[in-house]
Amino acid sequence: MPSPTGRRAFLAGACGVLIAPHAHATSAPSTPPDVTSTPPRSWSGKAPTGYLPDPDVIALDPSFRDLTFPGTTIQRVLSGGGWLEGPTWLGEARILLLSDTIRSTQYRLVPPEGAGEGSLSVFRQESFHSNGNTLDTEGRIITCEHDMRRVIRWEHDGSCRVIADAFNGKPLNSPNDVIVNPQDGSIWFTDPPYGDTLIEGHPDAPGNGANPTGKLHWTLGTEVPIQFAGHERQPVHIFRVDSTTGVIEAILSPEDVPTPNGLCFSPDQKTFYAxxxxxxxxxxxxxxxxxxxxxxxxxxxxxxxRIFCTMTLDGHNLSPDGIRADVFGNLWCGASGPFGLAGVFCYNPAGKLIGRIRLPLGCSNLTFGGPKRNELYMCCGPQIFRLLLETQGAGLS
Structure with missing residues (x-):
């Protein structure tokens, strides 16, 4: 889910290109190409690459080959979004639910059966700059909203219930990622300040947080009630909401996890990652x-x-975002960073980097979907990519 680091890394990537491994080091082009492999691949949907296995699905350990299918390639299934986040697979409908944090809209994506892009339609016209989404144990959609600084749940009768919008008498910052613990149904979410901006949510009140000088018109062009506008900000916590009582608990402090973003459980719920x-x-x-x-x-x-892993590759410390576990306990993490290094990193349960998926854009978030939950959907700014795997996603989304 969004981080300023991820966006800035994405924009900074337009200023310089890292030559991908095995590429021919010729004179640098004036504009970075929308490719990472050599020869250049096409994202037109007809022929992503002329080689199998895909040269941008990179095994750093032999065990990674057991998780990938050599007869398929990375496919772009959506383009033209604003900044796409919160991918969640709705199994009964066989659609992917998405948040566009910039356009303040939620979409439903019907993935393509073959080559080409999927069919996109509006799921919720005004989503109050929603970000993370997930499903609870009853199949209800839970959503984080930057603009309203809250976490909501859509009930089966179509009504909306506020799960959390304040703690200790103060409004939340901008709830970002959200998951559900299948063991007890509790809702866990991160609350960093990444959405306290004009473009992705609601600016803070003058003199606060993202609006220290008061230059932003913090009440202009929005109908958000003034109490959500951020007079006082929370310390950055990871919260837990009890499924029975609805009590909100600051489960981890800023000292426990500085700048929290993505989170998930291991398949057996014995380990929590952030x-x-x-x-x-x-x-x-x-x-x-x-x-x-x-x-x-x-x-x-x-x-x-404990530190599970450091997000370092070729001397660069990349910025991790959304994370998901597969049924074998491997951790798949979206990462932003220099061109040629950004994409998706896969770690085994011991924290060893065993493989990565090289993408033309930094990956903010990802999820497993498809009828067999073996399709990895990766949000990369305005685009979404898909890769067929020989493993399945664990958890509820």
């Missing part, structure tokens, strides 16, 4: 590292924090 960064004290000269944290689940609470 993307974030390492803390840096005021007297340190080094910058924080982007990492994925792991916690043991003890009586449905995260304990024993």
């Amino acid at each position: 993307t974030g960064s390492t803390p840096v004290s005021a007297n340190e000269k080094t910058q924080s590292q982007h990492v994925i944290y792991a916690f043991d689940m003890v009586e449905n609470r995260p304990k024993n924090r």
